[in-house]
Amino acid sequence: PEPLSPLDLAFWNIESAGHPLHMGGLFVFDADTPDAAQRAAGLIAARAARTPGLNTRIRSVLFSVGGAARAVAPGFDPLDHVHLTTPVRDFLTAAGILMQQPLDRERPPWAAHVLPGADGASFAVLFTFHHAHADGLRAASYVLRLFDGASSDGPADAPRPRKNDSGLLRLPGLRELPGLVRGAVTDAGRGLSIASAMVGAALDVNSSPALVSRATGARRAEGAVVGLHDVNRIREATGGTANDVLLAVVAGGMRRWLDKRGDGSDGVRPRALVPVSLRDPSDPTASGNRLSGYLTRLPVDEAEPRARLRAVREAMQRNKQAGPAGGAGAVALLADFIPPLGHRFGGGLIARSGRLFYDLLVSSVPLRGAHGLTLANSRVREAYPLAPLAPGQSLAVGITTYENHVFFGLLADAVAVPDLDLLARSITEEAAELVAVCGA
Known part of the structure; x- marks a missing residue:
């Protein structure tokens, strides 16, 4: 085991x-x-x-x-x-x-x-x-x-267990103790830094009623498709990364959606949790999760598309400079500080606390090396990732690129967000406007 x-x-x-x-x-x-x-x-x-x-x-x-x-x-x-x-x-x-x-x-x-x-x-x-x-x-x-x-179809490698997860108790030698103490102090300091950032995020809420409605467990899924060529044209015209462009498209799509449904977008800057993979590319068969994350505010209240994109790019640059091991987005790393019994009996409390410091999940899942995929000789034409929707959350956005398209998979609480199709259309409209205004 x-x-x-x-x-x-x-x-x-x-x-x-x-x-x-x-x-x-x-x-x-x-x-x-x-x-x-x-x-x-x-x-x-x-x-x-x-x-x-x-x-x-x-x-x-x-x-x-x-x-x-x-x-x-x-x-x-x-x-x-x-x-x-x-x-x-x-x-x-x-x-x-x-x-x-x-x-x-x-x-x-x-x-x-x-x-x-x-x-x-x-x-x-x-x-x-x-x-x-x-x-x-x-x-x-x-x-x-x-x-x-x-x-x-042929022999495959078995999943590799995590290092130091053998489950066996090993007592450290005297030579190892100073390093272990320094590591424990460093880890404790990192944990306090993440917890402090989480408190700050919880005290600064600028969300929308659509994202804070009581979750019911019912689910609805929708999808949106954007041309990869358009995303690359916007990136080349404005700088930054393709991921910055996609986050800006989500922000602009949400602005259109909130205005159309009558909630309004003034002052709305939802906290988006953007997972960051810590998986070693040389160890693709390792089981379990290798995750941290960035917490960034989506500038939904910004009216001008280029300004929204610039705000997203600057926020993500700050996150990257801090690294995936710090800030409120690194909440996943705090799991290491909770003993197994704490996870067992405190799972419900931990689940409900998520909405205190982030409003929606925006996750990018690359299909590495995937091209011309077929199953039973039938060709894949669409691929929608559906990110997990944690208790207390109303919306999760998954993004992946396949061949010449970017696919947005939207998963929402069906009661809290009954008009998810409107958000999907708003995302495609926002991408088209970004292409136009960026002069790409």
Whole structure:
């Protein structure tokens, strides 16, 4: 068994039946034959049986008390995780309903829902992974192994455990003690710095009623698509990074959305938590989460598109200069300071505290090396990442790039945000205006 890290343990304990904490990825395919969806379901199940990591479940352990570990599930059957639905007319609507269903915690915490299209010419697959099982990059690596031509068709590397997570108690030698003391002092100082920044973020709230409504657990999903060429033209004309442009598009889209729905955008600067991967590129098979984050304010109240983009770029530059180990966005690193029993019994409190210091999640999940993806010889035409929606949160935005498009996957509380389709249209409108005003 591989013990869960403190961050994985936190993700495992903060969900409830009414507020599941899993991420999703919705892939839409052009079906090459009428039975493509059925063949895709069979291929996913067959390949999952040969993909290391998909057969591991999470179980409580005696030591450390309150902890948990990953271990191979006895009698693992991929057919318990691959579900073929009846034909659907709207893939994103169906995905929203499926995202509100919790994963079976007694089995490996993942699922693949194959959705045949009512038109007979397309189908979709919604992959879901519990956040305790994988972060976004790890989940993407699982998914890519299940497509045609992936490495799951042959031998694959087993997940590598975290360093120093063996679960064995080892007493330090005398020579190691000074370094351990210095490390403990440094870690304590970093923890206090992050906690202090979180308090500051909690005291400075400039959000909107749409983002602070009481969450219900119901889910709705929508998507927006922007041309990658347009994003690159804006970046070349204004400087900064493509990620700065995408955050500015989200900010401008939210401004349009709030004004259209009558809430107004004056004075609204929501706190966006932007996850930052700490995953070692040379160790892509490592299990668990490798995450920190940046906390940045989206300049929704800024009327001029170029000024919004400039404000986003300057805020992200400040975050990058401080690094992912400091500031309120590095809240994930505080999990290391909480003992396993604290995660076990304080999960609900930790979950509800998230809304105190951030208003929405904006997560970018790259599909590294992905191009011309197919499943059952059917080509992927759309890919929408669906970021996890924590208890107390109304909206999460996932972003990924596939071939020549940028896909925004929007997941929201269906009661708090009943007009999510309006936000999706507003995002595409904002991208078009940015291209126009930047003279790109």
